[in-house]
Amino acid sequence: MARADFAIDGTFYIDRMLVRTSIGIKGGRITAIKKNVEAYERESFDNSIIIPGAIDLHVHFREPGLMHKEDITSGTTSALFGGVTTVVDMPNTVPPTTTPERLSKKLELYSSKSFVDYGVFASLMPGGRVAKLAEQASGFKLFMGSSTGELMCSDPVQQSKLVEAAAKTSRPVVVHAEDEALRNRISEYNLRDHYRSRPPECEIEAVRRLVRFAESPSRPRIHVAHVSTREAAEMKHGENLTLEVTPHHLLLDSEMPLKAYGKVNPPLRRRDDRIALMKLVTADKMDTFGSDHAPHTREEKEDEFDYAPAGLPGVETMLPLLLQLVGTSELKLSTLVRMISEKPAGILGARKGRIAVGYDADIVVVNMRKIRAVDASVLHSRCGWSPFEGHLAVFPEKVYLRGRKVVDGQALIGKPQGMAVHGVHDG
Ligand code: DOR
Ligand code: ZN
Secondary structure: OOOEEEEEEEEEEEOOEEEEEEEEEEOOEEEEEOOOOOEEEEEEEEEEEEEEOEEEEEEOOOOOOOOOOOOHHHHHHHHHHOOEEEEEEOOOOOOOOOOHHHHHHHHHHHHHHOOOEEEEEEEOOOOOOHHHHHOOOOEEEEEOOOOOOOOOOOOHHHHHHHHHHHHHHOOOEEEEOOOHHHOOOOOOOOHHHHHHHOOHHHHHHHHHHHHHHHOOOOOOOEEEOOOOOHHHHOOOOEOOEEEEEOHHHHHOOOOOOOHHHHOOOOOOOOHHHHHHHHHHHHOOOOOEEOOOEOOOOHHHHOOOOOOOOOOEOOOOOHHHHHHHHHHOOOOOHHHHHHHHHHHHHHHHOOOOOOOOOOOEOOEEEEOOOOOEEOOHHHOOOOOOOOOOOOOEEOOOOEEEEOOEEEEEOOEEOOOOOOOEOOOOOOO
């Protein structure tokens, strides 16, 4: 066997177990897993565990158009320091990613600026050129209800047509599932009001409809974003209907004194709801973790509650917060890796998300004893705040992207090297 370019010796998460071994890396891929891999260079880790990089299918990096909140450089840097080596960007930028031309432009921006591997979701809207968009997009985003930006299709008949059109392309459709007709138009002064303005029924009704869409003979691939209610999470899913959960819906609730910094769609629910969601996660009933990283400035969040925009940052804290739950035995490492790496890679069809021969060497080294509190002043998002301030977390010590070291402690190494992710089914 040819010598590897580079080898790493350590304790790896491989096939649901932690094993002491070595991996060889060549051309960015893992080429060998065995004791004593021969390599030109090597690095060894003794007090750490090594897991696959996280894949976040849900980020809003705000470029083009809203770069005072975030841009591709700051957003992808933030991702890397949180152990996220692949992101897929949402279409509610300015202008929104609704046409093949805008999609190409966004991909071009990513190709020169991104520090992580990436994909882009196209907007799924009436009049959109779905087949053409599918040639370059990792998938589609459908907003069933309104949120930040103007992308929304609230009519059930249209929604069904759009999902059918996407099914023909075999790309996944990520859905913001809140039924517009069931929203309550009330003045909002706090998080409890925000909860009432978008009550659980909003989400439950939308997800019920998606369950029906998923049963169509065309078998559309539907991924429900940020499920926030127990009832929606318990609905029939599997194969072509998958469910995402966010760290904020598991760790934060509307009874906490977060003011508009906790305003997000769908809303933070009550304590009981988030505990019920956590139970479903630990029982391995949910599919993926996504951050729904949606930064807004402090100034915007300090506005009157009703006017403050919904959305909160989270790409850098997602894996660290969840690793801390592994450290306290509230979450199994196997559940974490399945939901944050393996399953998202499966949805993209990418050879990523596992430490296995033939897979990209996207790797995160963590020392589970190095626990620190989240401190937004040292995070890398442009927005400069975190709703998780003070929460305990385990941040990565080192991060490798396709075998190249890109994070070493507090240092970012090298230039942007992110590449577009291609699925195994792509031409
Ligand atoms: O709270 C939210 N903020 N929900 C979304 O669906 C969009 C996001 C944003 O882009 O700010
Ligand atoms: Zn979102």
